[in-house]
Amino acid sequence: MSKRIVKGNSLKEVEANTKYMGCTFYLGCVDGENFTGTEFDNCSFRGWFNDWGRDEYGLWMAFTYKNVRQVMRWIRPGTFMMGSPETEEYRQEGEVQHQVTISKGFWLAETACTQELWEAVMESNPSKFKSDKNPVEMVSWNDCSVFMEKLNEEVLDLELCLPTEAQWEYACRAGTTTAFSFGKSITTNQVNYRGESTVEVKSFECNNWGLYEMHGNVWEWCSDWYDEYDISVTTDPVGAISGSVRIFRGGSWGLSSSWLMRSAYRSGLMPGYCLDIIGFRFCLRSEK
Structure with a gap:
């Protein structure tokens, strides 16, 4: 052409x-x-999006806010099997496998939100394990919403939000169908678990789409309310319309069992709660 x-x-x-x-x-x-x-x-x-490029993982763009740079990865639309097959070891009842289509591409932060970016926006740092390049933790789902609202107001055309649970799992799997994006099992050389604290983002190998620490380090809040999958919704599911518990995904530094960090594993907490094992990773709202 x-x-x-x-x-x-x-x-x-x-x-x-x-x-x-x-x-x-x-x-x-x-x-x-x-x-x-x-x-x-x-x-x-x-x-605000003034730096971009392509590499072996795909397309990326970056923005800088108060001298803090954040890279976003382009996650192309596609179809995948969400949940886990019945043969997967340690499979949980709520992981009913079903086909899901992500019809619109979206930009997803290549790392969990760092403490330096949080502090640049919020002018405070609630984290237990303080270090600029470590993920922010001790932030509730509600806190993360306030952070994104504030940054969206200050940066023209920026529309950050939490990924849906489906977007998160699609990005975590990065085209894989195994229990983890690295294969059927993981080790502490690949993922921060069985640890004593968080570590700097990008400390471990990224997945096939250039996303770091989708397994381990900190759990990551998603936008959805926790509920059973509605398997009748196969395109761009957003979860239940109401609930009491918000989803988080991915596992954390404090876990001793690797199966809790599987791509399909789901957990949740009330949106006002915060723990030193939970952070978040934001995305840009998909184009309508």
Whole structure:
């Protein structure tokens, strides 16, 4: 396919299969699919999403807030089997396996939210294990909502939110069907569990989509209320419309059993509670 060529313009969007030459971009939220087949020659990027690239894991973009840089990974739409097969060791009753389609791509933070980013936004640090590059913990679901609302208000075009449980598992699996994104089992060389505290984000190998510590380090809040899966909803499920407990996923440093960190494992807590084993990872709200 021949590419359309655009020269010397000031633009607010990127279109697929286009070669840009000497253009200046002022970008807000960009659909990652728009970067398909693009080329950039001597172009500059401004706005809150001002740094991007491609690597072996896919497309990434980054924003910087008060000198704290956060990389977001583009998670392409797709279909996967959510939950666990009946043959999976330590499978739980609430993990009914069913097909789910994520119809819209989304940007997901490559790491859990760090303490330095939390402090830049909230001007405080509630964490027990204090270190700038460690994930923030001792934050409730409600606290995380306040953080994202504040950052969204301060940065034009930013629409951070928690991933849905389906988005989280889809991203954690990164195309795998095994109990963990690393295979049928994990070790403490791959995941921070059986530990004494959190560790810096990006301390361990990322998954196939460039996401770090989806297993272990801290549990991660999701947007959904905890309930049985509604397997009749197969496209972009968002969970129950109400409840008393919010979902969290992924496991933490304090667990002694690896099976609690399986891609399919679900747990939850009331949204006002906070623990030193729970943090969060945000995403950008999907394009409508």
